[in-house]
Amino acid sequence: xxxxxxxxxxxxxxxxxxxxxxxxxxxxxxxxxxxxxxxxxxxxxxxxxxxxxxxxxxxxxxxxxxxxxxxxxxxxxxxxxxxxxxxxxxxxxxxxxxxxxxxxxxxxxxxxxxxxxxxxxxxxxxxxxxxxxxxxxxxxxxxxxxxx
Numbered sequence: 167x168x169x170x171x172x173x174x175x176x177x178x179x180x181x182x183x184x185x186x187x188x189x190x191x192x193x194x195x196x197x198x199x200x201x202x203x204x205x206x207x208x209x210x211x212x213x214x215x216x217x218x219x220x221x222x223x224x225x226x227x228x229x230x231x232x233x234x235x236x237x238x239x240x241x242x243x244x245x246x247x248x249x250x251x252x253x254x255x256x257x258x259x260x261x262x263x264x265x266x267x268x269x270x271x272x273x274x275x276x277x278x279x280x281x282x283x284x285x286x287x288x289x290x291x292x293x294x295x296x297x298x299x300x301x302x303x304x305x306x307x308x309x310x311x312x313x314x
Contacts, residue, residue: 174272175297183234187241190258191228226252230259237301244290252296255284259300266303273297 225246242252257263269278269285287296
């Protein structure tokens with residue numbers, strides 16, 4: 167019910183840009199789901215895969231999508247059985263790694279301040295998420311230096 171009542175979370179889904187989120191971080195099986203085969207697929211096909219490889223071991227994931235206003239929605243999932251942190255880097259979500267951006271925690275309805283290059287979702291509880299809206303700072307023309 168918390169999701170239905172959270173207008174900021176619903177706004178991510180209803181964004182006019184209508185784009186899908188993409189997987190930008192995964193641990194510890196970083197290659198899956200982009201591997202050559204699904205875990206367990208070889209086991210089903212020819213019985214040569216070791217049983218411990220037959221399951222997907224993913225504790226942490228981060229997904230992002232660019233929104234119509236230029237901000238970026240990020241959801242970090244902790245699928246593990248204890249609290250964990252996820253470092254969301256700007257380069258991982260398509261922003262310049264040196265950019266300044268404001269970060270808003272969509273569950274807490276709180277501004278988390280300006281950050282350069284990354285933001286750490288601290289101690290995400292087990293089987294919970296960190297949902298953010300990251301808005302790059304606007305650069306004034308007077309702030310731009312032309313080097314010749």
